[in-house]
Amino acid sequence: MPPKPTKVTNRIRALRFEYGEMTQADMAERLGVTRQTVIAIEQGKYSPSLEMAFEIARLFKRPLDDVFHYMEGGADDQPFS
Amino acid sequence: MSHELRQPEDDDPVIMTAEQRSVWVYLAVVAITSTAYFAVVVPRALSQPIEDVSWITPMLWAIGVSIVGTIVGSIFGSIGGAIGLAIRGIEPKGQLEGDLRDKDIKKLGDRRSALVSGGAMFGVLVLAMIGADLFWIGNLVFLAGTVGAFVEGVTKILAYRRGF
Numbered sequence: 515m516p517p518k519p520t521k522v523t524n525r526i527r528a529l530r531f532e533y534g535e536m537t538q539a540d541m542a543e544r545l546g547v548t549r550q551t552v553i554a555i556e557q558g559k560y561s562p563s564l565e566m567a568f569e570i571a572r573l574f575k576r577p578l579d580d581v582f583h584y585m586e587g588g589a590d591d592q593p594f595s
Numbered sequence: 596m597s598h599e600l601r602q603p604e605d606d607d608p609v610i611m612t613a614e615q616r617s618v619w620v621y622l623a624v625v626a627i628t629s630t631a632y633f634a635v636v637v638p639r640a641l642s643q644p645i646e647d648v649s650w651i652t653p654m655l656w657a658i659g660v661s662i663v664g665t666i667v668g669s670i671f672g673s674i675g676g677a678i679g680l681a682i683r684g685i686e687p688k689g690q691l692e693g694d695l696r697d698k699d700i701k702k703l704g705d706r707r708s709a710l711v712s713g714g715a716m717f718g719v720l721v722l723a724m725i726g727a728d729l730f731w732i733g734n735l736v737f738l739a740g741t742v743g744a745f746v747e748g749v750t751k752i753l754a755y756r757r758g759f
Binding site: 551 | 611612694695
């Protein structure tokens with residue numbers, strides 16, 4: 515069954531790699547969530563709360579809209595590769 | 596996303612959190628107990644007058660076994676998950692316990708289940724107004740509880756697997 519796409523995309527996976535090759539488990543530990551949640555956010559299967567989104571952006575020392583992007587046209591308009 | 600951005604640790608197997616495991620246990624237990632209940636009560640209801648059907652004791656057993664079975668099954672599920680991680684040499688920290696996503700999924704499941712309960716309450720009201728036998732009222736509530744549990748469980752499983 516295909517994942518249900520959200521309108522929020524992100525470049526967490528790329529940023530993890532840029533930011534010291536952080537693993538999903540490392541990121542989960544720093545955010546205080548499960549690795550499953552990090553995976554779900556990366557894959558666009560779960561939109562985090564605004565608070566967690568800010569925490570993620572802060573983790574990578576980036577502005578929020580450098581990490582997350584809201585697609586008004588729908589989930590097919592992928593702004594991040 | 597390109598595969599070059601995948602860390603070796605990212606390929607570690609993803610296991611279910613304790614909450615997700617509990618949802619599966621809950622679904623399995625409710626399926627077993629409700630099937631057993633209806634397997635006992637429906638033949639009785641078809642073979643004798645409704646007011647003579649003994650349904651309270653089987654229902655109490657079904658509810659009791661559902662509660663105890665879900666608690667015990669969830670505990671064993673969590674222990675099994677931890678043992679599974681240990682066997683595969685994976686650090687269990689951050690893999691088993693619940694978090695915000697689990698809470699959001701729980702809220703979603705509860706909301707859907709509440710819709711079923713609300714509809715059933717209306718049905719109970721109508722049955723009470725027309726003076727239906729207590730058999731019908733009790734069993735409508737039980738059926739609504741069973742359907743609500745399935746709606747809740749399936750909603751949660753889909754949210755875990757497909758996202759929401």
